[in-house]
Amino acid sequence: MKSLFQINFKTPFLTMLLIMTSVLVAKAQDSRIQMASLDHLASKASQTVDVNIDERLMKMAAKLFSDRDADEREVKKLIVGLKGIYVKSFEFETDGQFVAADLEPIRTQLRGTGWTKMVNVTSKKEGSVEVYLQFIGENVNGLAVLVTDDKELTVVNIVGPVNLDKLAELEGQLGIPELGIESSKTKKKNNEQ
C-alpha cells in the first residue's frame, strides 16, 4: 500500500502542496488588514469615519484628479499604484468605550510576516501611536497606523507601494495639515547647507 501511495499519489500531492503554499505566500504578502472587528464600536462612537477604497475605486477617483492643478497632480502621483486605502476612526464622548482587546485582532495581523513596527509611542496621558510598514525587499508595500486615545481610536491602512516622501509633500495642500516631515531631498539640501 505504501508503495502504491508513493507511486500514484506522492507527486500530485506534492504539486498541490506547492500550489497551496504559493497561494498562502501570496496572501501573506497582501498588506490589507481586516478591520471588521472594530465595527461594533460604531454604535458607541459619537463620530465615525469609515473609508474603504479598493483598487477599482482608487483608479476611478484618480481619473477625476486634474493634471493641470498642481495640488491634484501631487495627490494623483501619490495614489498611482496604490491598491487601497482603509480608514476606521471613532471618537467617543466618554472614556473607556473600547478596550485593548478590541485592537488585538488588528495587532495579531500586524505581527504577521512582512510587517515591521517603525514607531511606537505609548503615553498614559496621551494614549499610544504605532506605525507599521510592510516591506517587499527594500520597497514599502503597505502602511498601517494605529492611534488610540481615551476617547479616540483610529486605524489607517494603505495597501500598495506607499511613497512616504510624496505623502509628506502633501502637507498643507487640499486642506491636509502640515506634517513637519522633511522629505529625503530636503534633508539632503539642509545637510549640504
Place this chain on the structure above:
Amino acid sequence: MNDDYLWDKTGEPDPQIQKLEEILGTLRYEPKPLEIPESLPLPQRRNYFPWIAIAASLLLAILAAGIWLSTRSRGETPPQQASVAPLGSPEEKTPPATDRKTPEPKPDFHEGLLVVHKPRRKSSTPALSKQEREEALIAKEQLMLALRVTTEKLSLIHKKTQNTNPANQIKNQHRAG
C-alpha cells in the same frame, strides 16, 4: 490411386501420406492452456496515472485562478476611448465661448423627436458613465478624507516622536539658534 483416404480416411492409405501424418501429427491441436515460459521477459506497461493527476491538478489550479481573476476584474471599467470632461474640472467652469467659429448646433427633427448635435469637447480624462462618475466623485471625496486623516495622524505621531526623543529636541534647539 484412391483419394478417399485424403477425404474421409477410408480406403487404403498412401505410405507417403502416412509418413507426412506422423511428422505433422506432433503439431496437432491439443486442448490445453497456453503456457508461457517464466524466463520470457514481459513488456512493462508505463504508468501514466501520476502525470495525468499532475496535469489535472494544474488544470484545476489554472481554472481556479481564471475564475478568481475574472470575478475580480468583473467590476473594473473597460478601457474607453471617448473622452468627457469631469464634473468640477476647470474646463467645465469656463463659460461657453460665444465668439467661436464653430457652427451652432442645429436642431434635427427626426421622427418627431428633437435631436441636437452638440460638438464634442476635448478632455484629457477618459470617459466615465454618469453612474461611474458619481461613484468616482464619492471615491474622490472619501480618498481625500482618508488622506486628511492619515496625514493628521502622521503629524500627531511626528509631534509625539519629536517630544519623546531628547536628541531631536537638542537638534531643534540648535536649529532655532
